[in-house]
Amino acid sequence: MGPRKLMLGNTANGLFWTYRLLERAENMSRLIETGQRIALTRLNSSDKQWLYVMQTAAVSSEYTKYYNKVEKEAALDWMLKHPKNNSSILSSITSARQNAKMVRHALTTDVWEAINGSFLDIQNLLKGKIRERDLSIILRTIKQSAALVRGATYGTMLRNEEYDFCRLGTFIERADNTARILDVKYYVLLPSAKAVGTSIDNVQWETILRSVSAYGGFRLEYGHEAGPSDIAKFLILDKRMPRSLIYCCEILKLHLLSLCSTYSNKPASFSQIMQLQNRFLTHDIDAIFEFGLHDFLQKMISLFADLSAQIEIDYRFYK
Amino acid sequence: MEADLVFDEMWADGTSIRRPYKNIKTWLDAEERNSLKAKRQDANDLFRLTGITFNVYGSEEGEERLIPFDIVPRVITANEWNKICKGLEQRVRAINAFLYDIYHDQEIVKAGVLPLEMLRNNPAFLLQMMGVNPPGQIYTHISGVDLIRTEENEFYVLEDNVRTPSGVSYMLENRETMLQMFPELFTKNRVQPIQNYPQELLYSLKNTLPDTAENKPNVCLLTPGPYNSAYFEHAFLADQMGIELVQGNDLKVVDGFLAMRTTQGHQKVDVVYKRLDDEFLDPLNFNEKSSLGVPGLFDVYRKGRVTIANAPGTGIADDKAMYSFMPEIVEFYSGEFPLLQNVPTWRCAIKDQLNYVLDNIHELVIKQVHGSGGYGMMIGPTATKKDIANFRRKLIATPQDYIAQPTLSLSTVPIFTNKGFAPRHVDLRPFVQMSPEKINIVPGGLTRVAMSKGSLVVNSSQGGGTKDTWVLEN
Numbered sequence: 001m002g003p004r005k006l007m008l009g010n011t012a013n014g015l016f017w018t019y020r021l022l023e024r025a026e027n028m029s030r031l032i033e034t035g036q037r038i039a040l041t042r043l044n045s046s047d048k049q050w051l052y053v054m055q056t057a058a059v060s061s062e063y064t065k066y067y068n069k070v071e072k073e074a075a076l077d078w079m080l081k082h083p084k085n086n087s088s089i090l091s092s093i094t095s096a097r098q099n100a101k102m103v104r105h106a107l108t109t110d111v112w113e114a115i116n117g118s119f120l121d122i123q124n125l126l127k128g129k130i131r132e133r134d135l136s137i138i139l140r141t142i143k144q145s146a147a148l149v150r151g152a153t154y155g156t157m158l159r160n161e162e163y164d165f166c167r168l169g170t171f172i173e174r175a176d177n178t179a180r181i182l183d184v185k186y187y188v189l190l191p192s193a194k195a196v197g198t199s200i201d202n203v204q205w206e207t208i209l210r211s212v213s214a215y216g217g218f219r220l221e222y223g224h225e226a227g228p229s230d231i232a233k234f235l236i237l238d239k240r241m242p243r244s245l246i247y248c249c250e251i252l253k254l255h256l257l258s259l260c261s262t263y264s265n266k267p268a269s270f271s272q273i274m275q276l277q278n279r280f281l282t283h284d285i286d287a288i289f290e291f292g293l294h295d296f297l298q299k300m301i302s303l304f305a306d307l308s309a310q311i312e313i314d315y316r317f318y319k
Numbered sequence: 320m321e322a323d324l325v326f327d328e329m330w331a332d333g334t335s336i337r338r339p340y341k342n343i344k345t346w347l348d349a350e351e352r353n354s355l356k357a358k359r360q361d362a363n364d365l366f367r368l369t370g371i372t373f374n375v376y377g378s379e380e381g382e383e384r385l386i387p388f389d390i391v392p393r394v395i396t397a398n399e400w401n402k403i404c405k406g407l408e409q410r411v412r413a414i415n416a417f418l419y420d421i422y423h424d425q426e427i428v429k430a431g432v433l434p435l436e437m438l439r440n441n442p443a444f445l446l447q448m449m450g451v452n453p454p455g456q457i458y459t460h461i462s463g464v465d466l467i468r469t470e471e472n473e474f475y476v477l478e479d480n481v482r483t484p485s486g487v488s489y490m491l492e493n494r495e496t497m498l499q500m501f502p503e504l505f506t507k508n509r510v511q512p513i514q515n516y517p518q519e520l521l522y523s524l525k526n527t528l529p530d531t532a533e534n535k536p537n538v539c540l541l542t543p544g545p546y547n548s549a550y551f552e553h554a555f556l557a558d559q560m561g562i563e564l565v566q567g568n569d570l571k572v573v574d575g576f577l578a579m580r581t582t583q584g585h586q587k588v589d590v591v592y593k594r595l596d597d598e599f600l601d602p603l604n605f606n607e608k609s610s611l612g613v614p615g616l617f618d619v620y621r622k623g624r625v626t627i628a629n630a631p632g633t634g635i636a637d638d639k640a641m642y643s644f645m646p647e648i649v650e651f652y653s654g655e656f657p658l659l660q661n662v663p664t665w666r667c668a669i670k671d672q673l674n675y676v677l678d679n680i681h682e683l684v685i686k687q688v689h690g691s692g693g694y695g696m697m698i699g700p701t702a703t704k705k706d707i708a709n710f711r712r713k714l715i716a717t718p719q720d721y722i723a724q725p726t727l728s729l730s731t732v733p734i735f736t737n738k739g740f741a742p743r744h745v746d747l748r749p750f751v752q753m754s755p756e757k758i759n760i761v762p763g764g765l766t767r768v769a770m771s772k773g774s775l776v777v778n779s780s781q782g783g784g785t786k787d788t789w790v791l792e793n
Contacts, residue, residue, distance in 0.1 A: 005535065005537060005586075006581035006582060006583050006586050007563070007581060007582055008563050008565060008569050008579055008580060008581055008582070009569075009580045009581060009582050010565075010566070010568075010569050010580065011563065011564075012582050098545065101370070101545060101550075101551075101554060102545055102554070102564070103564075104370070104554040104555075104557075104558050104564075105554060105557040105558035105561075105562070105563070105564050109558075112370070113368050113369065116367075116368060116369075116370050117368050120367060120368070161582065263582070263583055265583075315582040315583075316580055316581070316582055316583075316584065319580070
């Protein structure tokens, strides 16, 4: 390696977390949108389904510490902006922006302004009491902001190690998110769960698919006769689906490989992604069911956490 | 220098427009008030989007505020500017020579020009710097000299900021904003560009390397972190200069050299653009409680293995007590009369002068010697009885902590208010870069403006605003 200037471990850290937290905010908004859609279009839905939404977002146990009842208004407030919820949209986007502020010199002006502008817009929209009718504009703004940042990133960032760390953050978070969404409702996806519902019309399936923006895509690719195990296959093993576990892993591998070549080394994180993929994502969906869907997803979640921790070590995020 | 005769840079004697402002006047006359209001809002939105805000100290939420920006540019002619530059260059060279001298042989003390007490009892005098040779013998890589104007041809230096001069990001962003909002102004007026400041600063720093630097020197900007009031400026400059923005915990002394923690381990740092107070620089050599600095950094510096810009210990030169000696200092090192005037200053430490100050307290500005940012200051003519009584007590108790100056009538420049245009007092902070090769002064500076009528306080911490500052081409 020549005498090229290297980036700070702390900068890599800041980029990684900026993008992780942005992805987290976007995922949360998608979950809320799904919840709202189900609430409005399903006659038999109750406030209880917001508990499922919060479980999927892994924010339900904290919620129950502050509220003894699941109510729509409180649940929305909790997920959107409650100051005690570290994973609320406002909290994620505020921390994302704080991280971006600290690595501003490693971002392009376009990306920085997209992040900063999005933060200012969303912060403004989330001021004061949120009325139900404001929800759609809030969620739309968040989605548009995410698209803007993604577009600015795609269109203006150099394809160098800075970019690699941004993408690693995005895809670790996304992989974790997809695995959690599947795991919360894993039982409705088991082949034997056909009794729960017999068509794509099943509310549980719809929740899962909408939570990953895959409702339309799934129908298009798998048709109306598709069953629950197809949904599992789609979200775990379909390389065309940009939120599937296998897709996320492909992208993670790509960027870890790119770092290997930039730095001319192969640290532990690279072996980890290779192993993860070879051991767990080279089988068909039946093998996964045989292994146990829940166990499989739990294993994936813990492997993604390990990978994230190893990236922090390999690239000296903290020490 | 009487307070009731104010020089207005647009109107001079009050009847005819001064030439440099003719185009501005024509432009302003043609603009609708509502459209200017809308433009002002645009400007604020732009500042927010870019993130040129400052953090308010003591605010828990980390509240970010905009410095009020006024859309009427302040205009300086090429001739005026050239004169200012000559004065600045003379002054900054003298200050640099002064710093070298007092941290080595102290000829100025031996010559009887500066009393030893000025160093001995001064917390800004850094004993650790004695005998240290900064790379290239440069102490003041960047100076922000505050100037005020009182007449057509009278400029005074109000303060020499040479520890960590700030505000240059506003100079750059004010111009950027004006370029976006009123592009036509820049085709009609020949305004000298300032956009190269960050690149020139980087060039200047790379010209002041330690001997141990190799082929591709590594320059970084050391910030106290995101809670510092000037954090945005730090991030902005690091970005513009294309250098890493580091905090103390990114740096470490490794094998006798300063190094930063990269994704691949520690890498040597050659130049630190320091935006941290000296006190916090190195807990082993200065304030041991500092968690912002780098243990052992000063030892590396002492060995000549890293450049710190500005050098530690420069604060002694912009100390308000030292200020009163500046004419003598300039003369001592340059052998010339100072081209830029000092504001007459009474040193309250001296009995006769203290008595004069106490007798005339209603007409004077009293300043705390070690204060900055407009804190610890009292303006006699506008002070309340209570303030005056309060300062009188302080002066008697600790006279050595205070200086006094006449209330100068800072020049005014129009600003755009909701009720139309109105004159407001301004000062000017040009930024001077120094390397062994040359002194470089970007044609412009930060014009600070007191936003409320009659106010003389331009500090942003006290509600002051800023303006784009034009230096015209000849």
